[in-house]
Amino acid sequence: MAVSHAKSPQPASVRRISIFGVTGSIGGSTVDLVRRAGLAGSGGRFLVEAVSAHRNVAALAEAARALQARVAVIAEEGLLDDLRAALSGSGVEAAAGEAALVEAASRPADWVMAAIVGAAGLKPTLAAVRQGAVVALANKECLVSAGPVFMDAVQRAGATLLPVDSEHNAIFQVLAGARMSDVERITLTASGGPFRTWDIAAMRAATPAQAIAHPNWSMGAKISVDSATMMNKGLELIEAAHLFPVGEACIDVLVHPQSVVHSLVAFRDGSVLAQLGTPDMRTPIAHTLAWPDRMETPCARLDLARVGRLDFEAPDDTRFPALRLAREALRAEGVAPTVLNAANEVCVARFLAGEIGFLDIPAGVERVLEAVVGEAAGAVPGSLEDVMHWDARARHLAQGFAAA
Numbered sequence: 001m002a003v004s005h006a007k008s009p010q011p012a013s014v015r016r017i018s019i020f021g022v023t024g025s026i027g028g029s030t031v032d033l034v035r036r037a038g039l040a041g042s043g044g045r046f047l048v049e050a051v052s053a054h055r056n057v058a059a060l061a062e063a064a065r066a067l068q069a070r071v072a073v074i075a076e077e078g079l080l081d082d083l084r085a086a087l088s089g090s091g092v093e094a095a096a097g098e099a100a101l102v103e104a105a106s107r108p109a110d111w112v113m114a115a116i117v118g119a120a121g122l123k124p125t126l127a128a129v130r131q132g133a134v135v136a137l138a139n140k141e142c143l144v145s146a147g148p149v150f151m152d153a154v155q156r157a158g159a160t161l162l163p164v165d166s167e168h169n170a171i172f173q174v175l176a177g178a179r180m181s182d183v184e185r186i187t188l189t190a191s192g193g194p195f196r197t198w199d200i201a202a203m204r205a206a207t208p209a210q211a212i213a214h215p216n217w218s219m220g221a222k223i224s225v226d227s228a229t230m231m232n233k234g235l236e237l238i239e240a241a242h243l244f245p246v247g248e249a250c251i252d253v254l255v256h257p258q259s260v261v262h263s264l265v266a267f268r269d270g271s272v273l274a275q276l277g278t279p280d281m282r283t284p285i286a287h288t289l290a291w292p293d294r295m296e297t298p299c300a301r302l303d304l305a306r307v308g309r310l311d312f313e314a315p316d317d318t319r320f321p322a323l324r325l326a327r328e329a330l331r332a333e334g335v336a337p338t339v340l341n342a343a344n345e346v347c348v349a350r351f352l353a354g355e356i357g358f359l360d361i362p363a364g365v366e367r368v369l370e371a372v373v374g375e376a377a378g379a380v381p382g383s384l385e386d387v388m389h390w391d392a393r394a395r396h397l398a399q400g401f402a403a404a
Helices: 025-037 057-067 077-086 098-105 119-130 141-157 166-174 200-204 221-229 231-243 282-290 322-332 336-352 360-376 384-399
Strands: 015-020 046-053 071-074 093-096 111-114 134-137 160-163 183-190 251-255 261-267 272-276
Touching: 015 025, 015 098, 015 119, 025 046, 025 057, 025 111, 025 282, 046 057, 046 098, 057 071, 057 077, 071 077, 071 098, 077 093, 093 098, 098 119, 111 119, 111 282, 119 134, 119 141, 119 336, 119 384, 134 282, 141 231, 141 336, 141 384, 160 166, 160 231, 160 282, 166 183, 166 231, 166 261, 166 272, 166 282, 183 231, 221 231, 221 336, 221 360, 231 251, 231 322, 231 336, 231 360, 322 336, 322 360, 336 360, 336 384, 360 384
Parallel strands: 015 046, 015 111, 046 071, 071 093, 111 134, 134 160, 183 251
Antiparallel strands: 183 261, 261 272
């Protein structure tokens, strides 16, 4: 299994941690678990080194105070004075900007939550990897945009990646102690999102409010739209190919509306093992936070009798072409995954802003993919700088994409 490149740490009474993206849905769930387990200063098990947010000063300051963090970093440099004022008298150091994020991620920590959304999370997450931390990876872009570069850094630093996505975390749990040579297939499950049963005409008229209304999970706007287009599952497909190297052809996607079975692994003897649980992100987060142990969570316990039934169906590539685009990008390798992710980020943002329609998201991604992959002529990003070059090129074209 390619997830972990370091030996399991010995259980310790106190664990030093950092949480990047503390004000998002994943960050908020992490804060909840840490506060329940207790801080080192109050006899608990966690000492918080750093926390960060994009631009929500009030929420960042509140989290930093509650966690008694040593440093709080706001990504927007112009908000530094506001952050300093919000942290006045707390003893928490305030910092701002990309360089400050990277510096904070480079600080010694036993465990780092990488939950910064988008390509903005690449540099700080890479910095955490390079200092050899156990990195709980909730940032898809690290592996989608810069998979080979990122995994090479993990190998060189002897860092450990623990997947936070419920699907990848489920696979990681199922594979505990197993040999990858015994794995026949991996199946990622997908809820199907809010438009699972909608026809194309209805999807064409879908609004941002409808797209972010996920039936099972409580998530941010961007990832909710990705779930609605099923691009989220396409990105997870690319991630899985890096985390669990069984080959693209051996990774399937199955729509499972109840979101109870989080993923399945089929072994060569015909056995199929799955991880089940209620749809609450605190479960996979807690698994990574306590690893190699486990910890208590307030999550509702699974009651299969109450659930009553578990349904499964194949994804519809006609209504949800994003999944096909992601698989094609994975097969193409080179700059294609980077371009796919960057174009999708821009198109989703434009949809949320009312500039393009829902079906224009995958259409725009496909158009940008064709243009940039052709322009790249087989180029293979060998560094983070290369990745960011093609990321910027894709974003520029996606921003100018005209809706049909």
